[in-house]
Amino acid sequence: MTNRRTIRTMCPMSCHPTLCGMLVDVEDGRLLSVSGDKDNPDSRGFLCMRGQAAHEIIGNPKRLLHPLVRERRTEDAWREATWDEALDLIAARMRAVGREAVGLWAGHGLFANNYGTRVGAHLLRRFANFYGCQWWSPTIICWGLGAFGIGLTGALEVNTKEDMGAHSQLIVLWGANLASQPNTGPHLVAARRRGAYVITIDVRETEAAGQSDEILQIRPGTDAALALALMHIIIGEGHQDREFVARHTVGFDALAEHVKACSPAWAAAITGIAEERIVALARRYVSTRPAMILIGGSSMHKGINGWQGGRAIACLPALTGNLGIPGGGLGPRHGARTHGQDLNNDILALDRRPPGRYVPDQMSRITEALLDGRVRALLLAGTDMLSSFAEAGRVAEGLGRCELVVSHDLFMHDTARRFADVVLPSTSWLEDVGCKSTNTHLYLMDKALEPPGETRPLTWILRQLAPRLGLPADFYPWASDDGPLDAILDHPSTGRATVAALRAEGGIRALRISHVAHPDVRFDTPSGKIELYSERARALALPPLPVFEPLGASRYPLAFRQGRTLTQFHGFYDHGRALPTLAKADPEPRLWISQADAKARRLGDGVPIRIFNERGELRARALVTPRIRAGTVWMRDGWEGLNELTSGRACIPDEAVGLFPFAAGQAAFDAMVEVEAV
Ligand code: SF4
Numbered sequence: 001m002t003n004r005r006t007i008r009t010m011c012p013m014s015c016h017p018t019l020c021g022m023l024v025d026v027e028d029g030r031l032l033s034v035s036g037d038k039d040n041p042d043s044r045g046f047l048c049m050r051g052q053a054a055h056e057i058i059g060n061p062k063r064l065l066h067p068l069v070r071e072r073r074t075e076d077a078w079r080e081a082t083w084d085e086a087l088d089l090i091a092a093r094m095r096a097v098g099r100e101a102v103g104l105w106a107g108h109g110l111f112a113n114n115y116g117t118r119v120g121a122h123l124l125r126r127f128a129n130f131y132g133c134q135w136w137s138p139t140i141i142c143w144g145l146g147a148f149g150i151g152l153t154g155a156l157e158v159n160t161k162e163d164m165g166a167h168s169q170l171i172v173l174w175g176a177n178l179a180s181q182p183n184t185g186p187h188l189v190a191a192r193r194r195g196a197y198v199i200t201i202d203v204r205e206t207e208a209a210g211q212s213d214e215i216l217q218i219r220p221g222t223d224a225a226l227a228l229a230l231m232h233i234i235i236g237e238g239h240q241d242r243e244f245v246a247r248h249t250v251g252f253d254a255l256a257e258h259v260k261a262c263s264p265a266w267a268a269a270i271t272g273i274a275e276e277r278i279v280a281l282a283r284r285y286v287s288t289r290p291a292m293i294l295i296g297g298s299s300m301h302k303g304i305n306g307w308q309g310g311r312a313i314a315c316l317p318a319l320t321g322n323l324g325i326p327g328g329g330l331g332p333r334h335g336a337r338t339h340g341q342d343l344n345n346d347i348l349a350l351d352r353r354p355p356g357r358y359v360p361d362q363m364s365r366i367t368e369a370l371l372d373g374r375v376r377a378l379l380l381a382g383t384d385m386l387s388s389f390a391e392a393g394r395v396a397e398g399l400g401r402c403e404l405v406v407s408h409d410l411f412m413h414d415t416a417r418r419f420a421d422v423v424l425p426s427t428s429w430l431e432d433v434g435c436k437s438t439n440t441h442l443y444l445m446d447k448a449l450e451p452p453g454e455t456r457p458l459t460w461i462l463r464q465l466a467p468r469l470g471l472p473a474d475f476y477p478w479a480s481d482d483g484p485l486d487a488i489l490d491h492p493s494t495g496r497a498t499v500a501a502l503r504a505e506g507g508i509r510a511l512r513i514s515h516v517a518h519p520d521v522r523f524d525t526p527s528g529k530i531e532l533y534s535e536r537a538r539a540l541a542l543p544p545l546p547v548f549e550p551l552g553a554s555r556y557p558l559a560f561r562q563g564r565t566l567t568q569f570h571g572f573y574d575h576g577r578a579l580p581t582l583a584k585a586d587p588e589p590r591l592w593i594s595q596a597d598a599k600a601r602r603l604g605d606g607v608p609i610r611i612f613n614e615r616g617e618l619r620a621r622a623l624v625t626p627r628i629r630a631g632t633v634w635m636r637d638g639w640e641g642l643n644e645l646t647s648g649r650a651c652i653p654d655e656a657v658g659l660f661p662f663a664a665g666q667a668a669f670d671a672m673v674e675v676e677a678v
Pocket of ligand 1: 182
């Protein structure tokens with residue numbers, strides 16, 4: 001008799017704010033199929049191509065199944081090792097370089113079964129706090145910088161997609177794309193069916209274009225200029241909500257004076273959007289209530305001025321009294337929380353961190369520390385650092401100088417191939433207990449399969465390293481792997497959920513949150529009001545009023561941007577090459593380039609090209625399309641070598657990166673490039 005079961009779980013790719021429910025059919029310990037979970041209230045059975053392809057992780061012949069070590073960094077030097085040998089080697093080299101020269105860096109892979117609850121990342125940070133080594137927040141590579149700008153203004157909470165679908169009359173997708181949040185799509189459709197008007201503002205015609213009534217293509221890095229011009233019109237024409245502004249904002253008079261210079265003509269020259277369309281957008285925004293803006297989570301903030309767009313856009317709902325109301329404010333955004341959504345973070349053990357010379361949560365400083373020898377041993381978990389860090393050429397140089405690089409992952413990737421001394425095989429999302437949280441629900445991800453080979457979760461590795469490095473026993477005081485999750489979930493917003501309680505309830509629990517952000521009209525600022533003028537920014541030597549600062553001049557003519565598609569997710573699974581479905585759908589890097597730019601360079605669609613600038617070059621194919629404006633080129637992120645083109649400069653001062661509970665030290669990531677046929 002066979003033992004066939006269906007187990008409820010979640011997709012491992014964690015797009016956030018979209019996280020999709022998944023059912024897996026298992027028979028006699030083998031995975032038979034994955035499918036969308038119709039009972040999942042967030043995704044309602046949806047599972048995109050990437051989620052369907054997760055099936056190919058299990059039983060994949062390229063999967064890492066045993067610890068590997070090598071004495072020299074060449075492909076032929078790898079040999080299998082026992083876990084004890086690998087862990088003893090790691091601990092010995094960590095001790096040799098000293099705790100302050102050890103760095104821990106985790107990527108999106110660590111969140112495969114705990115996005116939103118972050119138990120893996122929390123345990124890694126707890127380890128760093130007990131041991132006293134370097135640890136950096138993954139938010140610096142993703143949504144932290146954009147949220148920094150929004151946070152200075154003070155509107156960090158978001159309304160839910162359900163609220164948007166039910167109440168918004170105007171929806172502005174400002175850099176927010178449905179490839180990143182497909183579960184917002186059905187609510188967008190529902191809103192349009194009610195008669196809501198949808199506008200997309202982006203650097204290219206994205207997947208959201210099909211659901212939009214109007215599309216504004218903007219020059220990269222100029223969002224703040226557009227927002228300032230909208231404020232110019234709103235205030236200049238006297239459309240501001242006087243009562244809301246008087247009661248719930250500070251700095252209006254200074255802002256009003258400041259935006260007098262930001263005319264539509266000024267913004268048109270900067271953004272490339274026609275003056276009359278800017279005026280029409282402002283008038284529609286003030287005359288349609290409620291109006292919701294969905295600000296992009298990550299890609300739109302990649303630029304040396306990346307935080308300024310979020311800072312300026314977040315002023316708009318305050319000026320128009322669109323905050324704290326159904327259908328208004330700011331909508332779903334990567335990394336953002338709903339009102340009331342929280343967890344118990346005590347397991348971080350922040351009070352156990354010994355004094356030390358710590359490198360700040362600033363990508364540029366981390367690269368410098370690798371280069372100047374302050375960090376000499378690096379433990380990487382679920383990340384292909386070379387694929388994700390800006391100015392990857394310098395990062396590679398730094399990794400080359402490290403005395404120990406350890407990679408814990410499912411598959412080999414370029415960082416591991418080129419620089420790892422030890423590779424540790426990871427369990428997948430189905431092979432240990434996890435739990436994810438969306439903005440509205442908790443989802444248990446129970447263990448569905450036994451780990452293959454000698455794969456182990458990061459928690460197990462940390463528990464093995466702890467005694468080898470002399471960490472006290474209370475580093476891991478829990479009797480089972482449910483313990484850390486139970487500790488994190490112990491919060492009123494989850495109804496003090498536990499793994500056992502979730503299991504008994506079928507794995508889904510609604511969070512005790514408000515679908516409307518800031519319903520108490522209290523904001524995330526020292527004044528408790530929306531800060532149109534920010535004293536905090538001034539104290540950090542940043543402009544206290546929202547500003548647009550142009551990207552620097554360059555001898556390269558094309559503004560290069562990167563972002564998400566529906567066919568792959570960052571650099572996951574060796575850039576998608578390890579999963580046959582994704583490898584087939586997206587076989588090689590393709591650069592979106594306008595017809596005018598292609599013609600000027602005599603490039604036909606599909607021809608091999610070289611993209612280059614002062615930092616490096618990338619080989620790709622041209623994708624000549626009318627869906628991008630002249631002067632901008634775009635590519636799906638995560639490709640090997642892509643970030644050799646991007647800038648690793650710091651965007652904000654070191655003193656600013658820890659202003660909020662999340663870290664904001666993203667590098668600039670912008671790049672001006674030239675393209676030629678090869
Ligand atoms: S959108 Fe696709 S990749 Fe993202 S969580 Fe859903 S199924 Fe997974």
